[in-house]
Amino acid sequence: MSRGGAINLTDLSGGQVGEWLQSFDTILCDGDGTIWQDDTAIEGAPDVLNALQQRLGKKVYLITNNGLKTRQELFERSQRLGFHLPSDRYIISPTAAIADYLVESPDFDRARHKVYVVGNAAIARELRQHGIDSFGAGETEQLAPGDLWPDFVAREFGNPEAAKDVGAVVVGWDEYFSYCKMARACHILCSNPDSAFLVTNRDAVHKYPAFCIPGTAAFVAGIEACSEREALEMGKPNPLVLEPLTKTGELRAERTLMIGDCLKIDVGFASNCGMLSLLVGTGRYSNLSDVRREKGKLAQPDCYLPRLADLLPYL
Template sequence: MFKASGTNLLDLQAEQLSDWLKGFDTIISDGDGTIWFDDTPIEGAVEVLNALQSRAGKKVYLITNNGLKTRHELFQRAEKLGIQIPNEMHIISPTQTIVDYLKQHKTFDRTKRVYVVGNAAIARELSEAGIESFGAGKAEELQPGDKWQQFVQREFSTPTAAANVGAVVVGWDEYFSYCKLARACHILTSNPDCLFLVTNKDAVHKYPKLNIPGTGAIVAAIESCAERPALEMGKPNPLVLEPLLSTAGLRPERTLMIGDCCKIDVTFARNCNMQSLLVGTGSYQLDTLRENPQLPMPDVYLPKLGNLLPYI
């Protein structure tokens, strides 16, 4: 109806908006910047998600590229904020997508370990699935007086350094270092069958007063030296939607993707043949997009998700 037009829903008549909403059976919503900031809900967003379920009868799922929490931990956050989704199966998270992918991939040997450049949540998700990992949430740096040549010789001079590792998984890592980069590079270049998975490739995390390097910056370093691309387990890769397509009867043409980032959320919607609603509570507003035509235009726009509540 509004394909890639950037229509501001507040410019529509109430009846038009209501008819538009009836065109969807399923709602998939981003979390950070769309529903909450950290652990603080954005005004009206929680009420909209709950009303979409209780009043409008929609199926609601939350999707995030946040690899700092397990799916269960994200479900607990949603409950704490008052979001009334049925269970944690309604959370789509990169940590769970990684586990599902490893369990289903024919070449991954469950007896092998996973090297994690990332935080402890990845290790917890893997452990719950019975997959052993190492490296997550820990610092690995050159010691005082240690030279990189000594580190490489000590750590990688024997075949066991890369043996019995079936995958390298990368997430956001505040302890990222030369040593971790070298270890990931050595494992990946020593074993071409080793899987290379990442929670996301978000290059930068944007906050109102600052920007910090995102997971994509870490991934780019490893991809560069390993000379192979990583497979993304978060948006905008449509792979993350496959479990819902196969088990929940989701129809993309009757699904609405809500998010605050045009590069990730709007692109994800396009990749999955869903319609997109961009909210202006993140880094992108409608005026910004019209001034930058190279950015993907959403189908529809709202200043904030809470604006939708009167029309449900």
């Protein structure tokens, strides 16, 4: 089977699919659009992932760019929706990746440093579980009526304490994003050259049936521009998020399958890591023709299925 061939598995014989199933030991599976929609499992998806573990002995991890929940909260959702993962160790999320990164960083001291979060409260909850203090998450910060931006800057940043001991700026999806938050992040990053600058993901837009809304990439782009620093992405498609598993040998990229619904993020991640890829049509690409039209612009999957449940007859 050729790499990047976008082969529809339903066109293959049972023997060919069986041979394909033997080509990997570990599975990384996306969440939204692949196995669930919001808080509802996509029909058949739990049965497939459970069978891959229980019948074929595959090791399954859920990997998501969802920065609105902690790793434990995502694990609890997976259990509630019928996915039988052994523990929350099998959840790879940007909030947990950020916390793990800071814990391991020689430049970040949990006893002294705190984190400024431009993002939602889940980031603060994850950091707290790792013994890291933070501020700003889930809060609003806007110019008061009649307040001018020079007054805000002088009042908030005139005191050196405003940036003291802030060892990291973390950016996630933030419905309360504002000029004040961007200014505070810029001040901290410029005042502390050694501070970490991390982002949950660079998803440009969140798509809903009738409309699109700006994703985290829109927020971090403004902060990068004014601070003249580049954020480190802690989600797909950055291979960095797999280092804890690859360094220990728990995961071998060449024997791993990435399942997802997005060419740019999921299939791009598989390509970056040297993994096999399976694209399902329950998210952004509902048919194989749309996938093939992206050839030359975005990485192509090795295999395609209209829905993950279509794999069940082969298990």
